[in-house]
Amino acid sequence: MLERLPKGYASEVQRQQLPIIAAASGKRDAATLRWGRDRIGLGVLLAMYTGQLIVFLDEASPVQPVASRSGHLVVCEAGEPLSEIIAANYAFSLDAGLHIIEQTDEVERAQLLQAYYSIDAPGVDASAERKHLRNRLRELVGAIDLPKGGSLTFITRQLPFGAAFPERPSTHLFTYPDLGIVVVNGFTAEQKGKRGTNVAVLVDPEKVRAPEIEAAAKLLPERGMFVRGYRGRGASVRAISEMVDLFPYDLLIFATHCGDASGWRWTYDFRDSEGFDRRLVTDIAIGVGQTDDADMLRVLEFIRFHSLDGVDWNDPVAKARLYVGTAMRDWAELKKANSLKPVHKEKIGRVVGSAAMMMWDHNYIAMPRTLAAEGSPIIINNACVSWHELAERFLFSNARAYVGTLFSVSDIEAEEIVVRLLDKYFGKSLPHGLWAAQNVVYGAGGDRRPYVMTGVYPQRLRVTKEDIPGRVLSRLRSGQSYWRRRADVSRGYDGRGNKNFDDIATFYAREVASFEARWFAPKLARNTSGDA
The missing domain is CATH 1.10.287 (Helix Hairpins)
Incomplete structure (x- = not known):
């Protein structure tokens, strides 16, 4: 890092040098802040704001949140200590406050996300379910002091807490696995002199009515953006897969149907390298793309572990009592060597988590190696139910921001939201623009808030001059x-x-x-x- 940073920009500090540096900066005169080994993000931010050194001891930490200086509040879910440190630095950069909430339960997280996914299912009272989910998310956050006229960043394992606080504009960041990289990508893009979102790609496979794509194709060139479109037959799985990974774009807008694909359940029986007989059940969905060889297709497999030795893989309580050992590694190696075949196959109607987007010819299962030719673009996905899985996947692949939906939206709603983002709120903070657009479309404070923003708060759609x-x-x-x-x-x-x-x-x-x-x-x- 020292070699790549500008000369004189940073220096290496050894632990034994800290007292000397503290004395030189005057911090030694301030009392050292004593803090416990929990809620360390609060202690770090408080120390930075007060200019104190901090020492961590085996004692209980104060639980009081750090007050905001700017009107922005960061709410961070506990459970990942490094994430709390990043949250503290993120808050410091925005003069924000910091509130640490208890870690959420893995099983309940899955249930709440599944409830959002199923809001539009037959027999579900959508309005009542949205209100229930909103109330439960607010209970998990607990009492927080919402800054008057301010804004929020939720740093969470998976849950869309911002949907439960429609009275304030909000965004989300995931505590794991790449919180630091996403923060760096977002802030870097907004530094002085950085190029803007000058190149946009629009994807419309014509599987749903997509007036927002027509509107974007008109509005963005008026802003001075370069626009490329993939429409109808042009939006094949192959074309979109190649473009997503390899074409140098800054903004990508999808308009299609999204949902968990149908697939197969395969059962494997094998003896692992430790001598134990194992039974592994997997769910498989596929995406299929054409190649230049007429006799060859490119197939992407999405594999979800269903159970091992009869224990549900997604039940953390039962799985904690299961001895896994080398089973998963051995299965992967045997499968790679093509020396293990399933003993049973059956079709299933839904492979949970596959989040397939419908293209002209087949399902596109987004598993990008990278994005935008090693870039860090903004993704707006109007595909229904596109936030749960795809926000994590695209941010993991280096997107700096992702806007998706928690449940189905109509083509009219999609058009109204996108038009407002690309027109009236263009150049505004993206979370604020999305919040304001939803206020107009769904009513301020309403419980129907399908769109969720992920990425650092001060990001904008903006154009800069360049060839x-x-x-x-x-x-x-x-x-x-x-x-x-x-x-x-x-x-x-x-x-x-x-x-x-x-x-x-x-x-x-x-x-x-x-x-x-x-x-x-x-x-x-x-x-x-x-x-x-």
Whole structure:
């Protein structure tokens, strides 16, 4: 890090140097803050605000929250000590307050998310269920002092607490696994001199009515954004999979149906390396994409562990008493070696957690290797029920912000929300814009709040001046060169090479040729004609 940061920007400090540094900064004169080993985020933030050194001791920590200085409040779920430290630094950067709540129960989290998922199921009183969920989420948060006219960031394991506090604009961050990276990505994008959200991609496989895509296609170019569209047959699984990973975009908007796909339940019997007979049951959903070979399809498997030796894999109480040992590792290795076949197969109507998005030709199961050619884009997903699983997946792949839905939305609602985000609230803080848009569409303080924001609070949709086609072409050429080198090196090892590397290099070669023909050949032809 020291090598990559600007000269003089940072220095390395050894533990024994701390008293000297504290004395030089005057902090030694302030009483050292004594703190316990729980709620450490509160202690760290308090020490930063008061300019004190902090020492952690084997005693109980104070539970009082740290008051906000700016009107922003960070509410962090306990259970991940490192996340509390990151929460403290996040709050400090915004002059915010910090409130630590108790860790939520894993089983109840799953039940609450499933309840949101099932709100539109037959026989469910949607309004009553939304009110119940809102009340339960508020109970889990407990009493908090909402800043007057302020805003909230919830740092949570999984739950959409902001949906229960419609009186304030809010966003979410996940405590695990990549909280620090998401915070860095979000803040980095808003530093002075950083380029804006200049390149947008719109995806409409025409599986649902999507007037918001039409509206975005009109509004974004008026803002000076470069817009690429994938529509109808153009929105195939292959095209979208390649684009999501490899095309250099800043904003991605989906409009399609999303839901858990049907699939299969496979049962495996095997003896693990410790000599125990095991029975593993898995649920499998697939996404299928075309390739350049007419006789070959690219298949992505989504595998969810259902049970091991008769114990539900998602029951933490029962699983705590289960000896797992080497079973899962052995199963993976046997499967990879193609030496283990299922002893039983059956079709099932839903593979929980698969969160498949419907494209023109098949289901797209989002498991990106990276996003936007190693970028950190903003994702807006109007697909119904798209927040539960996909927010975590896209942020894990380096998205800096994700907007999705907790339950179904109509095409009219989707259009109204997106139009307001891209028009009246363009350039505003994204969580504030989403909150204000939902106030207009659903009424201020109402319990129907399907849209949830994930990412740091001070993020915006904004455009900066640049040669956008030139930059996109430069990124495409760099990708082509890099992946061609990777493919050539791989081929040098065994003469066969790596098909994935070849496919990626081919994608970039195709994109470079297309981009040059579309954006630069006409200009070159005009210049040549003028010179003549």
